[in-house]
Amino acid sequence: MTKIFRKTDKGVDEIATRANRLVPRLRTALILVDGTRNEAELGQLIKQHPAETLEELLTLGYIEVASVVEAPPKKAAEDAPSKKAAADSTSGSSEKSFASFRSEAVRAFNDLTGPAGEALAIKMEKAANREQLAPLLQMAHQIIGNARGSQAANEFKAKFASF
Secondary structure, three states, X not given: OEEEEEEOHHHXXXXXXXXXXXXXXXXXXXHHOOOOOEHHXXXXXXXXXXXXXXXXXXXXXXXXXXXXXXXXXXXXHHHHHHXXXXXXXXXXXXXXXXXXXXXXHHHHHHHHHHHHHHHHHHHHHHOOXXXXXXXXXXXXXXXXXXXXXXXXXXXXXXXXXXX
8 A cells, every 4th residue: 555645735835935944855845745646656756765754744734645545566557557548538527637637747847847847836736727727838848948958848848738
């Protein structure tokens, strides 16, 4: 069994305002918590004491357990993205497919920019529809281009501009 964490309202507020002045180690970890990554994935991204860092964020009320899931076997984990995409395309729920698309875009943006892109990532997470998300994706493309180069920016644009 593995936990999936998400930011609480307190955590979202801390990212937006820095009201409680979290130490950089905790702030960086809080930015990485997106409601889709499990403990193991976060553990690979958090460099210093990942289990203790997540526990501290949980204790302080910046994150909460979104769900507890059975850790998939390696083969199932590799097949999961294609099965998820198929489920989204056949579900008929455009809200669900938009939400998953938005989460995937935010996750990719965070992976490419890290803490430097946190303000835009928060705005992307709050986008309620395609019309609100589209200009934010364009800004993300520009930021990625500046931070990681045109190839990374163009790969991001190719993946997320067509929704």
